[in-house]
Amino acid sequence: MSEINKNYNQNSDNNNLNVKDNGFEYLPAVTFTTLKDFEERAEKIVRNGFWQDSSPVIVEEYRFIEKKNYRTGEIEKHVAAHYRNISNDTITAIRGFATLLNAFDEDIETWSFEIIDILAKPGEIFGNKHFVRLDNHSVRKINIHIVKIIFENTEKWSLNAEKEKLIPINNIFNDSILINDDLQKFKINLVWNRISPKIKLSNKLVVSDDYWLCHCGALNLISNKNCCQCHAKLIDIKKSITDENIEKIYEQYLHCIDKLKLFLDTERNHIENNRIKNMLTTASSQKKSWPSRKGATS
Ligand SMILES: [Zn+2]
Numbered sequence: 001m002s003e004i005n006k007n008y009n010q011n012s013d014n015n016n017l018n019v020k021d022n023g024f025e026y027l028p029a030v031t032f033t034t035l036k037d038f039e040e041r042a043e044k045i046v047r048n049g050f051w052q053d054s055s056p057v058i059v060e061e062y063r064f065i066e067k068k069n070y071r072t073g074e075i076e077k078h079v080a081a082h083y084r085n086i087s088n089d090t091i092t093a094i095r096g097f098a099t100l101l102n103a104f105d106e107d108i109e110t111w112s113f114e115i116i117d118i119l120a121k122p123g124e125i126f127g128n129k130h131f132v133r134l135d136n137h138s139v140r141k142i143n144i145h146i147v148k149i150i151f152e153n154t155e156k157w158s159l160n161a162e163k164e165k166l167i168p169i170n171n172i173f174n175d176s177i178l179i180n181d182d183l184q185k186f187k188i189n190l191v192w193n194r195i196s197p198k199i200k201l202s203n204k205l206v207v208s209d210d211y212w213l214c215h216c217g218a219l220n221l222i223s224n225k226n227c228c229q230c231h232a233k234l235i236d237i238k239k240s241i242t243d244e245n246i247e248k249i250y251e252q253y254l255h256c257i258d259k260l261k262l263f264l265d266t267e268r269n270h271i272e273n274n275r276i277k278n279m280l281t282t283a284s285s286q287k288k289s290w291p292s293r294k295g296a297t298s
Helices: 003-011 169-174 182-195 234-240 243-297
Strands: 025-027 030-032 042-047 050-052 057-068 075-085 091-101 107-115 125-127 141-151 156-158 166-168 211-213 219-221
Touching: 050 169, 057 141, 075 091, 075 141, 166 169, 169 211, 182 234, 182 243
Parallel strands: 025 107
Antiparallel strands: 030 125, 042 057, 050 166, 057 075, 075 125, 091 107, 091 141, 141 156, 211 219
16 A cells, blocks of 8 residues: 555545555545635645646646644645536546646656546536645645546546647636726626626637637636536527627617616606695695684694
């Protein structure tokens, strides 16, 4: 049994952990809707800097976590890693490896791992509460690579190592920053509200050869017909968010606003007329009743 395997068995507070002898760590899976759902005291959270081209899974981030070993009383450092399913299919297992790097970006160690018994739906985040204990205290960075993915529909995805292309995540999102023009943003929002009313507009739609980025901000595999996060249909987005349609919807909006203004003006006039009428009626009735009231009080 390797050193890592030993550590893993000792420190785990999860009994169903086991290590198979094919060289892979079998890790217990946890599925979350958002990263916020996963509360853990993390010393350092590192957003993974790249996306493996065409991979249905993105490494969202990993955390260095301090954890007390109740047997020895020592504080140990662990790693927790979180992934997001960016495909349109449910994922049941992934296999990968992690390279541990020191402050000089030099490889210290490589781990192989598998996460099984997952049911990660499109857009969902999954991962481990604790990855593996870090014995080497010089670890500063971890590069996680996904090499194999199994889907619920028994389809498989394997990394083609020769063609592996790493796309810096920041580049993808920087390209997508929405126009600064507030009016234009407002116009796009009018159209977006019709496609995905519950989801806030965040990004400009970017379609590259490898992926598309939805207006809700989610990264999607180029093969996704629906956004993995907000479920908007790519075809609807492409059809609706065109310069022509944006202007058309904006014109409709202005027309509605004009109608609303007219309605409000009419209502206001009506209310005002009624108010004056009531005042006059009250005044005239008070005038009539004045002597009798006066008589009643004297
Ligand atoms: Zn979306």
